[in-house]
Amino acid sequence: MKLMDENPLNLPSASDPDWRFASVRKYRLDAVQPTVDLPEDALQDLAERSRFLDDTSGHAILAGNQLSAPIHLQDSAINLGVSLDLSETPCEMFPTLGGQQFLDYNSTNSRTSICLNVPDNVELQSPILLVHWNDTGVALPQVQVKTGKYSKLCLVEIYLSADSTPGHNIASTQVQAGEGSHVSRVVVRNWNPHTTAVHLEKLSAQRDALLRSININIGGGTIRQESVISAEGQGADLRLHSLSVSGEDQEFDQRTLQTHQAPNSRSDLLFKNALMAGGRTIFSGMIRVSPEAQYTDAYQTNRNLLLDPSAEANSLPGLEILANDVKCSHGATSGQIDDEQLFYMRSRGITEQLARQLLVFGFFEEIISKIHLPDLENKVRGWIEERFKT
Amino acid sequence: MDSLHIEKLNVSIGEKSILNDFTLTVPKGEVHALMGPNGTGKSTLAKVLAGHQDYHTDSGSVLLDGKEILGKEPDEISHAGLFLAFQYPLEIPGVSIANFIRAAIESRLGAEESLDAPAYYRRLYEKMDLLQIDRKFTSRSLNEGFSGGEKKRAEILQMAMLEPTYCILDETDSGLDIDALKVVSNGVNFMRSNERGSLIITHYQRLLDYIVPDVVHVMWDGRIVKSGGKGLALELEEKGYDWVKDELAVACS
Ligand SMILES: Nc1ncnc2c1ncn2[C@@H]1O[C@H](COP(=O)(O)OP(=O)(O)OP(=O)(O)O)[C@@H](O)[C@H]1O
Numbered sequence: 250m251k252l253m254d255e256n257p258l259n260l261p262s263a264s265d266p267d268w269r270f271a272s273v274r275k276y277r278l279d280a281v282q283p284t285v286d287l288p289e290d291a292l293q294d295l296a297e298r299s300r301f302l303d304d305t306s307g308h309a310i311l312a313g314n315q316l317s318a319p320i321h322l323q324d325s326a327i328n329l330g331v332s333l334d335l336s337e338t339p340c341e342m343f344p345t346l347g348g349q350q351f352l353d354y355n356s357t358n359s360r361t362s363i364c365l366n367v368p369d370n371v372e373l374q375s376p377i378l379l380v381h382w383n384d385t386g387v388a389l390p391q392v393q394v395k396t397g398k399y400s401k402l403c404l405v406e407i408y409l410s411a412d413s414t415p416g417h418n419i420a421s422t423q424v425q426a427g428e429g430s431h432v433s434r435v436v437v438r439n440w441n442p443h444t445t446a447v448h449l450e451k452l453s454a455q456r457d458a459l460l461r462s463i464n465i466n467i468g469g470g471t472i473r474q475e476s477v478i479s480a481e482g483q484g485a486d487l488r489l490h491s492l493s494v495s496g497e498d499q500e501f502d503q504r505t506l507q508t509h510q511a512p513n514s515r516s517d518l519l520f521k522n523a524l525m526a527g528g529r530t531i532f533s534g535m536i537r538v539s540p541e542a543q544y545t546d547a548y549q550t551n552r553n554l555l556l557d558p559s560a561e562a563n564s565l566p567g568l569e570i571l572a573n574d575v576k577c578s579h580g581a582t583s584g585q586i587d588d589e590q591l592f593y594m595r596s597r598g599i600t601e602q603l604a605r606q607l608l609v610f611g612f613f614e615e616i617i618s619k620i621h622l623p624d625l626e627n628k629v630r631g632w633i634e635e636r637f638k639t
Numbered sequence: 640m641d642s643l644h645i646e647k648l649n650v651s652i653g654e655k656s657i658l659n660d661f662t663l664t665v666p667k668g669e670v671h672a673l674m675g676p677n678g679t680g681k682s683t684l685a686k687v688l689a690g691h692q693d694y695h696t697d698s699g700s701v702l703l704d705g706k707e708i709l710g711k712e713p714d715e716i717s718h719a720g721l722f723l724a725f726q727y728p729l730e731i732p733g734v735s736i737a738n739f740i741r742a743a744i745e746s747r748l749g750a751e752e753s754l755d756a757p758a759y760y761r762r763l764y765e766k767m768d769l770l771q772i773d774r775k776f777t778s779r780s781l782n783e784g785f786s787g788g789e790k791k792r793a794e795i796l797q798m799a800m801l802e803p804t805y806c807i808l809d810e811t812d813s814g815l816d817i818d819a820l821k822v823v824s825n826g827v828n829f830m831r832s833n834e835r836g837s838l839i840i841t842h843y844q845r846l847l848d849y850i851v852p853d854v855v856h857v858m859w860d861g862r863i864v865k866s867g868g869k870g871l872a873l874e875l876e877e878k879g880y881d882w883v884k885d886e887l888a889v890a891c892s
């Protein structure tokens with residue numbers, strides 16, 4: 250309560266073009282319960298429930314705005330100079346795609362800023378796992394990641410609800426991939442249906458860095474994700490992938506900006522949405538190529554699979570190219586399951602229901618198979634299957 | 640009784656009639672070839688038999704070992720023992736060959752039964768070896784990015800795994816080079832048996848050098864205009880499809 254009184258959240262206006270199609274008023278915080286600190290056994294329980302990966306280099310588990318257990322980093326990682334800490338300094342501000350108020354709110358009020366630094370030439374073999382459990386109140390996680398030259402990092406961020414109480418999440422993530430480093434990041438959001446969330450992120454890649462980020466959005470109520478990906482050095486390669494499953498009373502609102510400031514850089518975006526009865530999605534993407542970013546390749550694709558006539562997929566693709574020698578493409582498609590594919594499968598004896606299910610899951614596989622962490626891939630498949638059962 | 644028996648089948652799409660009193664019997668144990676020019680209704684026949692819903696059946700009947708399959712769902716027809724190797728196999732992204740065929744086999748099991756996975760894979764690899772399909776393909780999405788020839792082999796692989804009683808092969812030879820043609824023919828011949836009947840749809844007599852048919856039928860304008868022994872295919876190749884149009888069709892009408 251105290252937090253909110255001091256720093257009220259001013260909602261964007263419903264007519265703000267950056268919030269086109271979005272249910273802005275759902276993001277109000279006035280009816281929100283105050284955050285309560287959890288007792289020790291509840292914290293331990295959440296830590297227990299956070300074993301999503303067999304093998305990690307380290308992990309931090311957060312419950313609301315608390316650490317559920319001390320941050321853990323493997324000795325081998327510590328010896329290499331890797332650090333994973335709770336930071337006092339809020340993350341640097343970065344441009345948003347309409348959610349400035351939310352970033353300000355997060356930055357002013359967050360008590361849980363996780364900082365991860367990987368020094369030059371250090372290659373972490375197993376992933377760093379960050380789990381954020383939402384409870385009552387507003388969780389305000391921050392993640393700041395920096396990778397040194399020619400380092401290698403896999404980062405997994407998982408956002409979940411501790412139970413079925415309504416929750417709010419305003420999160421920010423900033424990843425700065427240093428020269429020649431390889432960063433692969435997987436974000437999974439699977440909150441309860443009473444959760445609203447705004448996740449703001451800025452991912453930047455220096456010269457010759459490869460930065461891959463995969464978003465898997467399964468559970469939640471009204472969820473907005475803003476991703477700014479930025480090729481800052483020549484030869485930088487950024488890949489942003491997303492898979493969202495939207496159903497009854499769910500809205501996934503995703504805004505993206507691919508910016509290229511350096512030549513010979515590349516960005517590839519693929520956002521796939523599967524929409525069940527009553528589901529809504531919004532995809533608004535922009536590619537911006539600066540005059541100096543010659544020989545840029547930038548691609549943006551949004552594919553929506555409509556599984557019910559009541560589903561609504563909104564798509565706003567965009568391009569703004571100031572360099573003259575670039576390869577850019579953008580496209581959005583919305584469609585239903587193909588009847589001829591269904592006929593083909595059924596002619597093999599597969600029932601219509603199973604054929605549909607296989608086709609829907611096949612649609613997801615393109616993204617899931619990019620995770621490259623078998624235990625997480627299976628976890629995600631399981632969560633999506635559950636989503637289809639309800 | 641032990642046959643695929645098609646009796647006076649009339650099929651149309653929209654206003655256009657495609658099959659006209661089409662009649663054909665393929666007894667168990669025989670291989671029949673169906674030849675005919677483009678657009679004469681061969682694929683339409685194949686799809687109607689497999690239960691495609693876009694076509695309108697005006698009249699007729701299709702009996703599979705005496706049981707009517709017209710009007711049944713595609714999966715029921717498959718379970719009844721009919722298999723269609725598609726002229727243009729569909730791509731199924733995200734579903735591997737192994738999982739696809741597995742789902743098709745599991746759909747045939749009773750509620751109490753479960754698939755013996757190791758035995759399944761043994762059998763799958765055996766058939767893949769026979770069809771010279773690289774084992775790496777098991778985990779690839781079915782038909783996605785496959786060449787024409789790979790798609791056709793994958794069709795025969797499915798057929799070999801599902802062991803249908805009646806097989807319809809729609810232009811399985813098109814787009815195959817001579818080596819691939821031999822491999823595919825070998826796979827089909829391997830399945831020849833007294834317990835199985837096949838209908839091979841093709842344009843070219845070339846395939847019939849490898850899969851020697853018991854009977855050859857020539858189709859024109861939605862019906863069979865001449866049937867004969869395997870010599871008919873050679874005669875057709877020699878005289879061309881104009882012969883069908885100008886003489887056979889005229890004699891028939
Ligand atoms: N879905 C459809 N809608 C409209 N017309 C169709 C459809 N399917 C087939 N036809 C028409 O029906 C006729 C028969 O087509 P079909 O594909 O059965 O011929 P085919 O003998 O298999 O030809 P090909 O040798 O080229 O494969 C053609 O005139 C075709 O244009």
Ligand SMILES: [Mg+2]
Pocket residue numbers: 681682683726809810
């Ligand atoms: Mg055809």
